[in-house]
Amino acid sequence: MTAEIISGTQIRKAILAELTEEVKQIKEKYGKPPGLVTILVGANPASISYVTLKVQTAESLGFHEIQDNQPDDISEADLLALIEKYNTDPDIHGILVQLPLPKHIDDKKVLNAINPDKDVDGFHPVNVGRLMIGGDEVLFPPCTPAGIQEMIVRSGTETSGAEVVVVGRSNIVGKPIAIMMAQKGVGANSTVTIVHTRTKDLASHCKRADILIVAAGVPNLVKPEWIKPGSTVIDVGVNRVGMNEATGKAILRGDVDYEKAAEIAGKITPVPGGVGPMTIAMLMKNTVRSAKIHLAR
């Protein structure tokens, strides 16, 4: 059997095309586009490249986009005051603070200062609580888990009653996707198991998964013989396993032995080109959702 590839690159393209239409309709109805501010403190090269990608995507969709760069030595008080300014700015519907922040600033304090109704990353405790309650309470599902769920749904994978096994229990991937798949509703209603480093027999859990979601950050952790034939495998892991000398770019691998797993699974996501491209698309989707809510008030 050769698995159908679930391409994050293609699904992302479809989502961005849908959002472009929605942004047009928002502009027609309210006379202004969704507004997103990205706050970058300092000049960490990885942060600059993430922020650039977010800004370019937002601009391509027609957002009102502000890239607010602040010096490395900005005080915590000044950063909190800046966030408060955007919290009350009626043209801004989403606020992103790029992590990591310099050591003299308390990350948690800063992230918790963002108005939960503009927290399009979905990391504020209020939004984590809303995610737990589920249904209409959820404003901003966190972007990587939301991307995973979108890929499962758009690939036509049945989730209702499915055995879902999530490898990993981080706050940004494992725990939220487990909660989302267990909720009542479309693209969910699954029976979920979370496994981690203290799990006694990882293989036995993975083997019964109709949908296996792996977010461990360990290359080739999941062996081909752990995959249930015909199942859907979502590989969230991004691991640098070497350098391509010809291109000078890192060689990336997921947490699943992809080539062999693709012979057994029914559907599988590649790395790169799988979950990775989905995250920013879901961030944009959350911002559009936020704009609609704020502008309708």
Ligand SMILES: NC(=O)c1ccc[n+]([C@@H]2O[C@H](COP(=O)([O-])OP(=O)(O)OC[C@H]3O[C@@H](n4cnc5c(N)ncnc54)[C@H](OP(=O)(O)O)[C@@H]3O)[C@@H](O)[C@H]2O)c1
């Ligand atoms: N957009 C994207 O594509 C995207 C976004 C986010 C993350 N990622 C990638 O996804 C991976 C996970 O990210 P994360 O932030 O969730 O990582 P994390 O915070 O390091 O969490 C990893 C989780 O995996 C579990 N784990 C690690 N080794 C394991 C093993 N041998 N057996 C069973 N469980 C194991 C850990 O268990 P314990 O809790 O017991 O330690 C932990 O819960 C990384 O490769 C990351 O780069 C990709």
